[in-house]
Amino acid sequence: MANFIVPDLRITPREGGYARGQEGFEQILHAALDILVEQGSKALTLRRIAAACGMKAGNLAYYFPSKDELLRELLNAIISSYEEEFDVIVHDPEATAEQRLDRLVTLVLEDIRSKKTTRVFPELWAMSNHDAFVQERVHELYARARVALNELIAEINPRLPVEERELVALFISGSMEGMTMFAGYEKPFEARMPALERIAVKSFIHLIGSLEPGEIDLPQSA
Numbered sequence: 001m002a003n004f005i006v007p008d009l010r011i012t013p014r015e016g017g018y019a020r021g022q023e024g025f026e027q028i029l030h031a032a033l034d035i036l037v038e039q040g041s042k043a044l045t046l047r048r049i050a051a052a053c054g055m056k057a058g059n060l061a062y063y064f065p066s067k068d069e070l071l072r073e074l075l076n077a078i079i080s081s082y083e084e085e086f087d088v089i090v091h092d093p094e095a096t097a098e099q100r101l102d103r104l105v106t107l108v109l110e111d112i113r114s115k116k117t118t119r120v121f122p123e124l125w126a127m128s129n130h131d132a133f134v135q136e137r138v139h140e141l142y143a144r145a146r147v148a149l150n151e152l153i154a155e156i157n158p159r160l161p162v163e164e165r166e167l168v169a170l171f172i173s174g175s176m177e178g179m180t181m182f183a184g185y186e187k188p189f190e191a192r193m194p195a196l197e198r199i200a201v202k203s204f205i206h207l208i209g210s211l212e213p214g215e216i217d218l219p220q221s222a
Contacts, residue, residue: 008033008116010080011073025063027053032074037116041123046070068133078120079141086148097155101208102201104148108176109183109197118184121177146173156208164216172204 011026031052035043046067050060064070089103111117128135149169153160160168183189183196 008081009074009077010084011077012080021063024053024055028060028063028070029074029077032070033078033116033120036123037119040119041127071134072137075124075137075141079144082145083147086145090148090151097152098205101149101152101156101205104152105172105176105201105204106197109179109193109200112176112180112184113190113193115185118180118187121180142173146170149173153208156205157211159213160211161213164211164213167216168208168211172207175204176200 009026009029011029028049032044032049035048035052044067046060046064047057049070050057053060064073085107086104089100089107092100092103095103124134124138124141128138146166146169149172150165153165153168157165179193179196181187183193189196
C-alpha cells in the first residue's frame with residue numbers, strides 16, 4: 001500500500017458567473033477520470049460522461065463545449081494535484097536538497113502503485129500517439145511536473161548549466177514513469193517497488209552530484 005497519497009484531482013474554483021456551476025463542473029471531471037481508470041480512453045466520450053453524471057449530453061456542453069476542453073481541464077486538475085504536493089516537498093526549509101529529492105522520488109514511485117496512476121497515464125500516452133491536441137497537453141503536463149526536479153537538481157549541482165539540468169530532469173522523470181508498466185498497480189514487480197525506490201534515489205542523487213558541466217554531449221540542435 002502506498003505511503004504517499006496524491007489527491008485524484010485539484011480543481012480550480014470557477015469565477016464570476018461560472019461559480020454557480022462549480023458542483024456540476026467537478027462532478028463531470030471526476031466522472032471522466034473514473035471512466036478513464038475503469039474503462040479506458042476508448043470509452044471516454046461526452047455521451048458516456050454525461051450518462052455517468054445523470055445528465056443529458058446537451059447539458060454537459062454547458063460546462064464543456066468540446067471533448068478537447070474537457071481533456072484540457074481534466075489534465076490540468078490532474079497535474080495541479082501533483083504540483084501542490086511537489087511544492088510542499090521542494091520548499092521544506094528543514095530538509096537538505098538530497099532529502100527532498102528522496103521524498104519527491106519516493107512520492108512519484110509510490111503513486112505509480114495506485115490504480116489511478118497505473119491506468120490513467122498509459123491511456124494518455126496512447127491517446128497522444130494519435131491526437132496532436134492530447135500530445136500537446138501531455139507534453140505540458142510533464143513539463144510542469146519536471147519543474148520541481150529542475151529546482152532540486154540546481155540545488156544539488158549548481159554547476160550544471162540550464163540545458164543540462166533539464167535533460168537530467170527529463171531522464172529522471174522518464175526513468176520513474178517507465179516503472180509504471182513493471183511495478184505499477186497489479187503489475188509483476190509491484191511488491192518490489194520499495195526496493196526500486198531505494199535504487200532510484202541512490203542512483204539519481206549520485207548522478208546529479210557527479211555530473212560535470214559539459215560532460216553531457218549535447219547536440220547542437222538541443
